[in-house]
Structure formats: C-alpha cells, structure tokens
Amino acid sequence: MKIEQDAFIPYGRHTITEEDIDAVNEVLRNSLLTQGPLINSFEEAVASKVKAKFGVALNSATSALHVACLTLGLGPNDSLWTTPNTFVASANCGLYCNAKIDFIDISPMTGLINVEALKRKLQEARLTNSLPKILIPVHLAGSSCDMKSIFKLSQEYGFNVIEDASHAIGGEYNNEPVGSCKYSSITIFSFHPVKIITTGEGGLATTNDYSLYQRMKDLRSHGIVKDQKRFTQKEMSPWIYEQQVLGFNYRITDIQCALGISQLNRLEQTIVERNYLLNKYQDLTKDFPLRILEIPENVKSSVHLCIVRLNNSNPNLHRKIFQIMQSLGIGVQVHYTPVHLQPYFRKLGFKEGDFPESEKHGTNAISLPLFPGLADNQMKQIINSLSIAFDQANKEI
Ligand SMILES: *Cc1c(COP(=O)(O)O)cnc(C)c1O
Numbered sequence: 001m002k003i004e005q006d007a008f009i010p011y012g013r014h015t016i017t018e019e020d021i022d023a024v025n026e027v028l029r030n031s032l033l034t035q036g037p038l039i040n041s042f043e044e045a046v047a048s049k050v051k052a053k054f055g056v057a058l059n060s061a062t063s064a065l066h067v068a069c070l071t072l073g074l075g076p077n078d079s080l081w082t083t084p085n086t087f088v089a090s091a092n093c094g095l096y097c098n099a100k101i102d103f104i105d106i107s108p109m110t111g112l113i114n115v116e117a118l119k120r121k122l123q124e125a126r127l128t129n130s131l132p133k134i135l136i137p138v139h140l141a142g143s144s145c146d147m148k149s150i151f152k153l154s155q156e157y158g159f160n161v162i163e164d165a166s167h168a169i170g171g172e173y174n175n176e177p178v179g180s181c182k183y184s185s186i187t188i189f190s191f192h193p194v195k196i197i198t199t200g201e202g203g204l205a206t207t208n209d210y211s212l213y214q215r216m217k218d219l220r221s222h223g224i225v226k227d228q229k230r231f232t233q234k235e236m237s238p239w240i241y242e243q244q245v246l247g248f249n250y251r252i253t254d255i256q257c258a259l260g261i262s263q264l265n266r267l268e269q270t271i272v273e274r275n276y277l278l279n280k281y282q283d284l285t286k287d288f289p290l291r292i293l294e295i296p297e298n299v300k301s302s303v304h305l306c307i308v309r310l311n312n313s314n315p316n317l318h319r320k321i322f323q324i325m326q327s328l329g330i331g332v333q334v335h336y337t338p339v340h341l342q343p344y345f346r347k348l349g350f351k352e353g354d355f356p357e358s359e360k361h362g363t364n365a366i367s368l369p370l371f372p373g374l375a376d377n378q379m380k381q382i383i384n385s386l387s388i389a390f391d392q393a394n395k396e397i
Helices: 018-030 037-049 061-071 089-096 115-127 147-157 210-220 254-264 267-284 315-327 343-347 356-362 376-396
Strands: 054-058 079-082 100-103 134-136 160-164 186-190 203-207 290-292 306-310 365-368
Touching (some): 018 254, 037 054, 037 254, 061 089, 061 160, 061 186, 079 089, 089 100, 267 376, 315 365
Parallel strands (some): 079 134, 160 186
Antiparallel strands (some): 054 203, 290 306
16 A cells, blocks of 8 residues: 555555455355454454454454453452553443442553552552452553563562553563463553554453353453343243343454454564564664653563653653654654543542652653654654754744
8 A cells, every 4th residue: 555755644554465355255245244244253363363262253352441440350349450651441241340440550661550550559459458460461552561560570579461462462471472361361462554454343351261251252242142042031942042141232243253353363473573664663663852752671562552652751741742743744653641630530539749750751852753654764864854843843942
C-alpha cells in the first residue's frame, strides 16, 4: 500500500496483504459468517503460537478483560489494581464489575509497573485488609513486565494476575512467548488495527486452566451452555440450550477470524520489522535531547510503539513539540495520559500527585510513528520534523 510522501503519517497502522483479502473473501463465498469453524481455528492458532493451552476470541480486548475479571470472581467488594500508564480499558474492566480501582506507579526508564512500588502497596494493603483480588500488569509498547517478581508477589499476597498484552503478541519474556500464562491466570491480546496484528476489532484471552477457559467462553455468548453433559435440568429436550449465568454477546465473527489467522501467519516477520524500525530510530534520534523507553534485558519486545521521553521535563515544551509535529503531518501520540487524571477517574477521587512518575511520563512522552511498511523517506520526514519542532519550540517557550 502506497502512502504519499507528504501525506499525514499516523503513529500506527495496519497492513493488509492480498492473502488477507483472499482469506476474508473465502469466508464470504463459502463459509459461515459467525459461530463457524474459523473461530476455533483462530483460537487454537494463537494459543499454540504463544504456548498456552486455551484461547477464547472475543469482539475486543476490552470484552476479553471484562470476562476475564468476571471469571476470576471480581465483584463489588473487591479491588483491581493496574498502572495509570495504560489505555482506560485496563481499569474500566474492574469498574464494569463494580470493583474498586487503584493504581501502581511506573518505572520511568521502561514505563512499566514498578514492582518495588507494588510490593510497598501490598504491604500496606495487608495491614488495612484491602489487598487486591486482581492485578493487571500492562506490557507497554510490547515489552513484558517483570512477570516472575509479580508472580511471586501474587503467591505471597493471594491475588490473581491478568496480563494486559494488548501491545505484546509476538513478544517474549525469559525466552517464553508472552501469552503462555506461565506467571499469570489469563493473558489478553487486542487485534484493533493499530496493534501488532488485526481482525478489524477483536481480542483474545489465553489461559492454561480449563475451567477459566470454559467460563470465559460461556460469558462471551450470553452465559448459554449447549453441551448437554453440562445441563442442570436434565429432563430438558435435546434441542434446548441452558442459560446458566448472565453473559453477553461478545462474539467475534468468522470473517474477522479468517483475517486474524492470515495476519498471524506473518507475526514473526512483523516483529522483526518492528524491531528493525526501532533500532533505526535509536540511531536517527541519538543527537536529540530525548531517550527511547528502555526494553528490559530478559525481554524481546514486539515493539508496538516507539515511545520517547524528552530530557527536558517542561510540559510546555512537550505540548509545543506535539503540536508542531502534528502540524507538520506527523501523527505523534501520547501513550499515555495517566488514567487516574481522566475526568471520570478524578470523580472517583484520584488527583494530581497520586502517581508522580506516570504523571511525568504523561507530560513528556511522545510516540513516533512506527508500523511495518514505514519507508525510509517517511522516517527522514519524521526526523526532519523533529529537528524543526525542537528548534521552533525552544524559541517559543
Ligand atoms: C488497545 C488496548 C486495549 C483495548 O483493546 P480493544 O481491542 O480496542 O478493546 C486494552 N489495553 C491496552 C493497553 C490497549 O492498548
């Protein structure tokens, strides 16, 4: 797909090949559009790719996070913890279950959950009897959190871990694929078009626990059970289904799964290309007053994003650079403005100063465009724009 040199360059975008189009056409011509065989095929393909036993595909990662929380029993008297440096969905899933939300600050070098801060908060929470039921570490930009330490804490303090790996399919932690659930109960992936692979909209939960798998599948489709062996009202006729719990219509379609299977076939290639582009950015930005977020040593990142932190922490400089880049046609973004400072979360009682590292990150992080197919001349255009932006911004502040 060609992009005009002077056209707006987004921070991320999908890639669609002729094979992808053929795969979708094949469904449209020959197969069921939904609740057909491709959903299982996609689930099995992802699960086997990331070395998990089971996969449940849903219409979004947000839905996957919601059913994952319900499946782990999250309710009104429970707490869910995550980091403020994430997309709002990582916290909203707890609110859907009427649980209390709280946050753990990040490490500034990586942007990932600060395990020392987590430890301190757990120690305090134990004293006040307010330990969380679920922790959602977020693999920001495709880099896994320190899952071994988090797992150890989860054993010690008795909480469940859901990995938000929306950015991280294709990544590795300690030579294990992200999603293997070696150190968690459930891992969530997103297939929104800006993510690593896409199904248009879509998400998937992996787990190694059969009962969690079954429960998530039930919740995906109204809480309806069709397997007669599981019926509670045995005298019912064979054509009857049972609704056993309150579920949703969070189903994904076969059309989407066909695209997902085709995209998954290129996963390794995509990760190689994303890592190549990040290395190139390392080179091209080395004379700028900024640094690219660090990738922890035992992590192979899927490089969902190229997040840079400006050395100068003046929020005005940040705003200026952002605006100038946008005006030059470079679709920079901020990943993320801390969730706890969103108006909705302020109403829940959160305020400035609650999570200082996330707040600093939010006022000096910028994501530069990174996606497979980003051409050399586009990168040149981005770097030129960055020079212009720094020159101009330094004059204005
Ligand atoms: C994109 C994203 C989600 C939500 O994914 P959807 O598939 O759009 O629902 C959740 N968490 C993080 C960190 C994300 O980036």
